[in-house]
Amino acid sequence: MQQVKTEETTTTLIGDSPPVQGPRLSLARKVGYGLGSSASNFIWQMVSFYLVFFYTEVFGIPAAAVGTILLASRIFDALNDPVMGHIADQTHTRWGRYRPYLLFNSVPIAVILVLTFSTPELSANGKIAYAAVTYLLLGVAYTAMTVPHTALMPSITQDTNERSSLASMLTIAIFSTILVVAAVTMPLVNSFSSPQVGFTVTACIYGAVAIVLYLVCFASTKELPSTQRSRHSLKEALQLVLANRPLLILLVAVFFTQAANDMRTTSALFFLKYNLGMESFYPVFMAIMIVSMIAGALLSPFLGRRLGSKRNLYVIGMLVVIATGTMVLFTPYEQVTAIVVLLAVSSLGVGITYVMTRSMLADMVEYGEWKTGVRGEGVTVSTYGVSNKLGYATGGSLAAFLLASAGYVPDVAQTPEALAMIRYMLVLFPVIAAATSIGIMLHYRVDARSFNHVLQQIQERRAVSSQQ
Numbered sequence: 001m002q003q004v005k006t007e008e009t010t011t012t013l014i015g016d017s018p019p020v021q022g023p024r025l026s027l028a029r030k031v032g033y034g035l036g037s038s039a040s041n042f043i044w045q046m047v048s049f050y051l052v053f054f055y056t057e058v059f060g061i062p063a064a065a066v067g068t069i070l071l072a073s074r075i076f077d078a079l080n081d082p083v084m085g086h087i088a089d090q091t092h093t094r095w096g097r098y099r100p101y102l103l104f105n106s107v108p109i110a111v112i113l114v115l116t117f118s119t120p121e122l123s124a125n126g127k128i129a130y131a132a133v134t135y136l137l138l139g140v141a142y143t144a145m146t147v148p149h150t151a152l153m154p155s156i157t158q159d160t161n162e163r164s165s166l167a168s169m170l171t172i173a174i175f176s177t178i179l180v181v182a183a184v185t186m187p188l189v190n191s192f193s194s195p196q197v198g199f200t201v202t203a204c205i206y207g208a209v210a211i212v213l214y215l216v217c218f219a220s221t222k223e224l225p226s227t228q229r230s231r232h233s234l235k236e237a238l239q240l241v242l243a244n245r246p247l248l249i250l251l252v253a254v255f256f257t258q259a260a261n262d263m264r265t266t267s268a269l270f271f272l273k274y275n276l277g278m279e280s281f282y283p284v285f286m287a288i289m290i291v292s293m294i295a296g297a298l299l300s301p302f303l304g305r306r307l308g309s310k311r312n313l314y315v316i317g318m319l320v321v322i323a324t325g326t327m328v329l330f331t332p333y334e335q336v337t338a339i340v341v342l343l344a345v346s347s348l349g350v351g352i353t354y355v356m357t358r359s360m361l362a363d364m365v366e367y368g369e370w371k372t373g374v375r376g377e378g379v380t381v382s383t384y385g386v387s388n389k390l391g392y393a394t395g396g397s398l399a400a401f402l403l404a405s406a407g408y409v410p411d412v413a414q415t416p417e418a419l420a421m422i423r424y425m426l427v428l429f430p431v432i433a434a435a436t437s438i439g440i441m442l443h444y445r446v447d448a449r450s451f452n453h454v455l456q457q458i459q460e461r462r463a464v465s466s467q468q
Helices: 027-058 063-090 099-104 106-116 124-156 160-190 195-220 234-242 245-275 279-307 310-329 336-372 377-405 416-441 448-467
Strands: 002-005 010-013
Touching: 027 063, 027 106, 027 124, 027 160, 027 195, 027 245, 027 377, 063 124, 063 234, 063 377, 099 106, 099 124, 099 195, 106 124, 106 195, 124 160, 124 336, 124 377, 160 195, 160 279, 160 336, 160 448, 234 245, 234 336, 234 377, 245 279, 245 336, 245 377, 245 416, 279 310, 279 336, 310 336, 310 416, 336 377, 336 448, 377 416
Parallel strands: none
Antiparallel strands: 002 010
């Protein structure tokens, strides 16, 4: 007899409890699922990398106003995620619960992306209002797409190793898309008559590509037959989340890591332009960072199986970020090669943590079902969107506010204070966030063995229920 302790309950297992596994997914299905996230990231990475730059240096909106727009819109958007998750859980069509959103929301989100990166002739206040409205609409459309897509992962398979494989494929698709967006966007923008025209046309191209990829994802994925119709109220959905302590711990950690990642990506272009005087190197720089992230994503499933703990691998990834970021903080600007290499190693750690958080999130669907008897993929995974977007809201808006507080002025030589602030945004704040997330994740105690026990008990309950 063995005692296996999950987060709140100690249960008895007999023997070694062989892993509960489902059918292996085909490569085509994994790739198809990943392409859905690739589509979303043609949209979101355009925003993450370039929106602050576009608003301040192309559209002519003051940095402080940009920070306010990002903060208010992202907080509003984050609060929509649980509502969207609840709506998706209640959806029942011949295509499933979550796949229809890939089909019907693909065109609207692409159109709104183009409007977001357009520059109509307006007054100063008109520009601020236009930016606020279009960015808010883009966030709503993005939520209506990404929450159902994220909920697909636990709906495609219940095998925890296959979920890690899916999360790895998803992460590779994301980072490959980031590589394209980082490498192609500015050369594409600069190939047109003006940045205003360049950003709008580039958004048109990315929107069209996203539509195609969403449709491929819809066609290549398939949801498992639903064992539970999950008819529950929004109040019951909230109770499902609050009863899932490991999920809450994961969400707090995700908040800090996403805030740091957004600040890092936002500050990278400023760092290369002003601190290193190498703006033209930006596409190559981002390509190096993203290839490192992809390497981390490829290693993650193998390392996760060897360790038997997704949490421990997450912590290792964060330790890499802390070590390399600290070294960059004290590396002279003249040592460009050393800075790039250290940031590349840091990106390897980021890739690992990204796969692990996605894989752990999928496992929390079964954990919540085990605790409450209610299965809610949409509501459970929507909490990731809340945490993720609040992190982005904090990181992106804080970056804008910090630039303004340090005296940043577009297209001029920056003061020593502004240069120091840009450097802190790139490495110091991510280091602090990584250390904080490690402290939080030490309280997450769901490993391969305890999750296997949870899955076995769920299957036993379903078997008993089907016989009644």
